[in-house]
Amino acid sequence: MAPVQCPRVPADDAARLRARLTEAGYTPGKKDVAPLIALAADAEAGRAVRKALAKAPAALVADAARAALSTADDATGAALLAILGDAAATAPAARAALIAGLDDARPRTRRAAVVALGKLGGDDAAAALCALWDRGDHDPALRRALADALGKVGGPAAHARLAAATTDDRELARRRDRALVISERDALVDASGLRRDQPPPFPLTIVAHCRSGLEPLLAAELHELGVPPVRLGDGRVMARASATLATLATPRIATAIAIVVPLAAATADGIADALTSDAALPLLTAWTDGAIRWRLDFERGGHRRALVWAAAAAARARATALVNQPRDTTWDVVVTADEQHLELRPRGLGDARFAWRVAEIPAASHPTIAAALARVATPDATTTAWDPFVGSGGELCELARLTDGALYASDLDERSLAAATANLGAAGALARTTVACADALTHAPPPVDVIISNPPMGMRLRGDVGALLERFAARVPARLTRRGRLVWLTPVAGRTGAPLAAAGLRRTYARAVDLGGHEVMLERWDR
Ligand SMILES: C[S@@+](CC[C@H](N)C(=O)[O-])C[C@H]1O[C@@H](n2cnc3c(N)ncnc32)[C@H](O)[C@@H]1O
Known part of the structure; x- marks a missing residue:
């Protein structure tokens, strides 16, 4: 007997359901399940129907889909099998219907059963798919879908069949090779290091x-x-x-x-x-x-x-x-x-290099940049240092690896200071660090051997960052010891260089560095 269409949904009901399907949070109630199943093959609503039914009680969906399946045409049958696939994780009846679907006479419906079982996995699905593969009486489209499904369910039996498969069908060969890659990598549970x-x-x-x-x-x-x-x-x-x-x-x-x-x-x-x-x-x-x-x-x-x-x-x-x-x-x-x-x-x-990085701020230095600044600073065991724009403390953490001297960390932002405190703690340097919530333009810790900083670059700061850095540069000579140096990044080297040079400091290192699409100068100034 030729299959016939699913029973039609009364026009009013269909219109109401279509409207509900467009609502973001729509979850079908019990009475909507069967009418939605009847809309499953609808070209416009089909996808939304499937999505909505995935939220309905799985056992109800399974019963309604199975009931509709016996009289459905091939396209509708395929849509129903996909719906059963969604329900099968929690509804055993849906699982059984999918396995039975492997013998369905309707080609698209049968293929949909293969696809759904591949996604579902499990020993029963793998065994049923392998049995169908072994029968070999399929059209090319079904054989290809089966290769995909065997790759997904994996396991030794599916793998053996894929590995042994020879074919002149290039598309099937491509899918077989891909399925082998998938089944092997999913089988891999041993650690790799x-x-x-x-x-x-x-x-x-x-x-x-x-x-x-x-x-x-x-x-x-x-x-x-x-x-x-x-x-x-x-x-x-x-x-x-x-x-x-x-x-x-x-x-x-x-x-x-x-x-x-x-x-x-x-x-x-x-x-x-x-x-x-x-x-x-x-x-x-x-x-x-x-x-x-x-x-x-x-x-x-x-x-x-x-x-x-x-x-x-x-x-x-x-x-x-x-x-x-x-x-x-x-x-x-x-x-x-x-x-x-x-x-x-x-x-x-x-x-493991930057294990000190336990806290972040949006403007944090990339740790490799902090490491570069610390290297240019050439500290020795007693070098003291101040970061006046400390942020989360990257530069001081890197410097702390190279010196046992006293450290000073200051910033205007409390959250940055909390991050710096956490990071300096993880670096084992907090005990010798004085942390202050203070403006770089007024704060005056004791003179230090190294002022090190990745200061604000203007990306997040309102106002003229050049003026801020220029004013800070004018303070630097008075904040350095006799062997002191400034190591920092400046986006306005021409402006910040003037007060430093005027105070007799010499620029002993200068190199343009890319901060992710933003070029700044890495500089060292020595007395
Ligand atoms: C680029 S971030 C520093 C990044 C830091 N090197 C790190 O690794 O996290 C610049 C910091 O300067 C601080 N800042 C901006 N203006 C300041 C000022 N006038 N005085 C002190 N700190 C300031 C900001 O709060 C911010 O934490």
Whole structure:
């Protein structure tokens, strides 16, 4: 017997329900469930109907959808199966109807059952999907949907079927490969981590990234660590390294460290070849505990999802230890802007450097900038210091690592001072810090060896920040000891330099630094 349409909803009722479906918080009551089910295949209302029914009692929805299913045409049947899929997490009857739907004679309805069971998962769904796959009597659209569903439900039985599947259907092959990537990464429960103390199997070319302008300071840091820099670019320092990851995690001015691997072509096969090359795979294997979880990114930006999937499948086909996994990733694999290299960036490598950062303010310095200022200040064990615009205290926290001298922290804003107090406490430096809520233009702590600051730049401050900084600069000479120096960032170097030079201070360091699209001068002035 040919299937017939669902019973029609009386016109008044349909109009009332359509109006209710447009209300943001609409939750259907019991009496609305059956009429809504009757609207399920409606081209205009269908999506809203499904959304609304997901909020109704699942058992009621399941009963109404099952009742409507027997007389529905194919399109309506598919819509009903999707609704049953939403109800199935809590309504066993819906689950049973989905499994029965795998034998439905209506092709779209049957496919909808496959899709819903793939999303639902569970042993019974996996077994039923595997049984259907084994029958093999399907049209190409159903076979493709089945490949997707098997990837989602995962488990050894589904995985074995996908891995054994051969086909001339290119679309099915693409979906099979993607399903294999998904089922493998979801099966991965073992921890994956970095081996920080393992030397590399061969000398590496690395790139250390930093804020533009800080390259020479970062190069000096790398040099001290026995990682000789070979070239400086914009915001990057290239180096040769035979160091452990623990050593590579230490430069305080680096925003990221990566191992550089040549890339012949930014295609799926090119990326997979580079990842499994002798320059990459032995290193990834040596430096990773457990599976090598990786995710693909592009320095130029964009998601390029088709390429990501294809590269994941191609890499997996070459080396099963490589598991493309966007969550809990161990390695970020980045295609460089020139598409000539892959950068292998160990995730979270340098996070422990700034453990003092327990409190934040909107204007906080990037910790690598604070580290750069502290480095330029060249403190010794007794150096005393004042940050007159202390904010959350980044600069003083970084400086406190290098000196045991007294510290002075002041700011006009109480919330900033609370953050600075927390951070200096975490840095173990609070006991030797005097904290004051005070105006930088009037406050007068004892003269110090270093005034260090990332002052307001005018982004958040109303009024003429140049005038504020100029007036502060005029106060600096009187607030310094005889060996004193000012190390700071200034957005108005021409204006702030005049009073400093007039007081006999010499500018001994000056370099333009990018604060995220805003260029300022990192300066040091000495007596
Ligand atoms: C860029 S933020 C400092 C960021 C800080 N280095 C950090 O890591 O959080 C500038 C700070 O200057 C403070 N400020 C602005 N005008 C001030 C003034 N006249 N005297 C003292 N502090 C001031 C603001 O409250 C703000 O906390």
